[in-house]
Amino acid sequence: MSGALPVLDRPLTRNVRADRSPTDMAAYEANGGYRGLRAALAMSAADCLQVLKDSNLRGRGGAGFPTGMKWSFVPMGDACSPGHKYLICNADEMEPGTFKDRLLMECDPHQLVEGMICAAYTLQADVAYIFIRAEYHKATRLLQEAIDACKAKGYLGDNILGSGYNLEMHVHSSAGRYICGEETALISSLEGKRANPRAKPPFPQVSGLWGRPTIVNNVETLCNVHHIIERGADWFQSLGLTADAGTKLYGVSGRVKNPGCWELPMGTPVREIIEEYAGGMEEGYQLRGFLPGGGSTDFLTVEHLDLAMDYDTIGKAGSRMGTGTMIILDDKTCPVGFVKNLTEFFAQESCGFCTPCRDGLPWSAQVLDDIEHGRGLPEDMDTLQRQVAFIGAIGNTHCALAPGAMEPIQSALKYFREDFERHIDGGSCPYCDGGNS
Amino acid sequence: MTDLIPVLSDEELREINAEIAHVPVPAAVAIDALKIVQAHRGWVSDESLQAIARHLEMSAEELEGVATFYNLIFRRPVGENVILLCNSISCWIKGCDKLQAKISAQLGIALGETTPDNRYTLLPVTCLGACDKAPVMMVGEELHENISEQGLGDVFGEDGG
Ligand SMILES: Cc1cc2nc3c(=O)[nH]c(=O)nc-3n(C[C@H](O)[C@H](O)[C@H](O)COP(=O)(O)O)c2cc1C
Ligand code: SF4
Ligand code: FES
Numbered sequence: 001m002s003g004a005l006p007v008l009d010r011p012l013t014r015n016v017r018a019d020r021s022p023t024d025m026a027a028y029e030a031n032g033g034y035r036g037l038r039a040a041l042a043m044s045a046a047d048c049l050q051v052l053k054d055s056n057l058r059g060r061g062g063a064g065f066p067t068g069m070k071w072s073f074v075p076m077g078d079a080c081s082p083g084h085k086y087l088i089c090n091a092d093e094m095e096p097g098t099f100k101d102r103l104l105m106e107c108d109p110h111q112l113v114e115g116m117i118c119a120a121y122t123l124q125a126d127v128a129y130i131f132i133r134a135e136y137h138k139a140t141r142l143l144q145e146a147i148d149a150c151k152a153k154g155y156l157g158d159n160i161l162g163s164g165y166n167l168e169m170h171v172h173s174s175a176g177r178y179i180c181g182e183e184t185a186l187i188s189s190l191e192g193k194r195a196n197p198r199a200k201p202p203f204p205q206v207s208g209l210w211g212r213p214t215i216v217n218n219v220e221t222l223c224n225v226h227h228i229i230e231r232g233a234d235w236f237q238s239l240g241l242t243a244d245a246g247t248k249l250y251g252v253s254g255r256v257k258n259p260g261c262w263e264l265p266m267g268t269p270v271r272e273i274i275e276e277y278a279g280g281m282e283e284g285y286q287l288r289g290f291l292p293g294g295g296s297t298d299f300l301t302v303e304h305l306d307l308a309m310d311y312d313t314i315g316k317a318g319s320r321m322g323t324g325t326m327i328i329l330d331d332k333t334c335p336v337g338f339v340k341n342l343t344e345f346f347a348q349e350s351c352g353f354c355t356p357c358r359d360g361l362p363w364s365a366q367v368l369d370d371i372e373h374g375r376g377l378p379e380d381m382d383t384l385q386r387q388v389a390f391i392g393a394i395g396n397t398h399c400a401l402a403p404g405a406m407e408p409i410q411s412a413l414k415y416f417r418e419d420f421e422r423h424i425d426g427g428s429c430p431y432c433d434g435g436n437s
Numbered sequence: 438m439t440d441l442i443p444v445l446s447d448e449e450l451r452e453i454n455a456e457i458a459h460v461p462v463p464a465a466v467a468i469d470a471l472k473i474v475q476a477h478r479g480w481v482s483d484e485s486l487q488a489i490a491r492h493l494e495m496s497a498e499e500l501e502g503v504a505t506f507y508n509l510i511f512r513r514p515v516g517e518n519v520i521l522l523c524n525s526i527s528c529w530i531k532g533c534d535k536l537q538a539k540i541s542a543q544l545g546i547a548l549g550e551t552t553p554d555n556r557y558t559l560l561p562v563t564c565l566g567a568c569d570k571a572p573v574m575m576v577g578e579e580l581h582e583n584i585s586e587q588g589l590g591d592v593f594g595e596d597g598g
Contacts, residue, residue, distance in 0.1 A: 093566045094563060094564060094566075095564070096525040096526045096527070096563065096564040096568075097525070097526055097527050097564065097568050098564065098566060098568070099566045099567055099568045099569055101566070102566040102567065127459075133566075134472075134509045135509075135521065135562070135565055135566075135575060136566070137578040168459070170459065172469070173469075173472065174468070174507075174509075175468050175471070175472060175507035175508075175509045175510050176507045176508035176509035176510075177506065177507055177508060178563060189468065190465075191465050192460075192464050192465040192466055192467035192468055192469075192503065193467075193503060194502060194503055194506040195506065195507075210461055251568070251569065252569070253527040253530075253568035253569050253571060254527060254530050255530065255531075259527075259568070259569035259570075259571070260569045261569060295525070295526055295564075325568070327526055327527055327530075327568070328530075330530075333530055337529075338526065338529075338530070341524075341525070341526050341529045342526055345525055345526075345563060345564075348563075349563065351506075
């Protein structure tokens with residue numbers, strides 16, 4: 001990291017310590033914690049929703065859908081039939097290359113809990129779940145402790161701080177499988193079933209968990225909610241450098257000097273994240289490309305380094321910002337091996353519900369394996385291209401897993417085509433001694 | 438027939454019933470119940486599965502469909518410590534394949550196998566959300582970061598455990 005980085009307003013990581021030790025209730029409150037909750041309870045749910053809408057907060061789980069708009073589809077008041085309303089935090093974090101929600105939950109569990117209470121209040125939900133991946137033992141324990149501490153203080157339970165509002169919160173530890181992160185599959189899993197995604201419509205906002213109105217949001221999204229309610233939409237808008245508001249947890253992994261995760265203004269240029277924060281490439285390695293936001297986003301290359309990391313800019317460049325955690329492809333790592341690793345992941349994690357994904361992804365993985373091991377034929381390039389066109393088309397599959405799996409393949413064929421051809425022409429992997437292949 | 442099915446322990450039942458208390462139907466806690474029994478017994482045997490299914494008022498077949506969907510529900514015995522070695526992209530870039538070969542050689546087991554002394558089972562796992570510390574693995578509940586081939590001795594003991 002270079003010496004003089006500007007002092008930034010970092011609402012999400014202000015309680016994150018260098019040694020990553022967790023912030024407990026006392027330390028959290030000493031630093032202004034649960035003020036957002038009091039601010040929310042002093043407002044009407046409708047006013048909270050309006051602030052959220054005005055803030056232009058977009059979902060941090062990958063798709064960037066405007067949170068306020070998503071919430072506005074939840075039936076409120078008399079429009080809602082009697083019964084439970086649910087808020088679910090998606091803490092499954094299994095997108096390859098993504099390591100931001102773990103940081104938020106392990107270092108500042110109360111922030112997520114406070115954000116969730118404020119979100120649930122805005123939606124007038126009475127039950128909240130944190131759906132967390134099984135391997136996050138520490139975060140699971142810390143969140144349960146935070147919930148218990150909130151119950152003891154009257155921040156959770158009946159009649160929260162005398163407001164008349166009731167909310168119970170539970171942590172559900174999952175049992176594996178990437179598809180659980182897809183929001184309708186997550187709901188199936190929370191009902192104790194196999195995690196198969198559900199057809200939309202009906203959308204979860206209207207008919208989700210147990211057929212009741214349900215909102216599923218990412219950890220990072222929910223961590224923003226009470227800050228926005230307390231400090232206002234204008235403040236949140238002012239944090240971003242470009243049209244998208246707020247800060248973002250950006251991450252870099254791969255062969256860089258200082259891999260890590262940093263909260264920066266939304267729209268920070270890619271180059272700054274990679275060169276200043278991640279310290280640039282390791283000695284002896286050059287950057288060839290990067291996936292901007294996890295394993296299911298399209299490659300971008302050196303020519304895109306000066307782009308702003310925000311949803312619209314990265315989208316216009318032909319990729320997606322996704323989770324904002326970049327994976328770097330260096331010049332000594334085989335692009336075919338790289339894409340093969342990702343494709344094998346998606347093939348393995350297919351829930352098996354629809355044929356293009358269940359049978360198509362293993363086929364793609366097989367073709368890539370053949371090419372990687374020098375058994376590829378020239379016509380394999382066309383096969384891959386056809387698979388990308390068919391499996392990648394939205395609507396041919398039941399959920400977004402399979403189209404997401406095609407993104408790194410289609411962009412690798414575009415930017416690293418000569419690497420595929422060298423494998424096929426030469427009958428072996430030209431990178432075999434380097435990298436991992 | 439029912440007499441042949443061993444009863445779940447009081448502790449297991451207590452934990453499962455606590456989960457049932459906040460859901461509409463008992464079957465909703467299928468995954469929690471499988472995890473509870475696995476936490477006590479290491480894995481989920483056919484007998485355990487049948488006992489859980491009966492308790493949740495669902496068929497054993499239906500529960501089996503749930504159990505086999507999730508990779509962290511073990512339907513076969515595992516060793517005292519399960520090693521979950523990340524094989525996703527950032528760890529692959531940083532050499533997880535070579536690391537796996539090294540672990541396999543050191544412990545004398547391939548992926549999916551358990552050491553004869555029952556101490557370790559080696560399994561691949563997808564991205565563990567610690568990609569900035571690649572390559573990583575979990576041993577039991579503990580995360581090991583930035584593992585090097587040399588560092589493996591410290592984790593498993595020089596004799597390979
Ligand atoms: C296959 C698949 C896996 C997903 N995994 C996650 C995940 O682990 N965490 C997450 O927040 N969103 C994940 N999503 C996105 C969710 O479906 C959903 O859009 C998101 O949780 C909504 O939250 P947000 O609006 O706050 O972004 C996944 C989507 C797909 C298709
Ligand atoms: S696209 Fe894949 S993961 Fe999604 S429903 Fe179809 S088989 Fe399941
Ligand atoms: S790729 Fe191994 S921890 Fe993410």
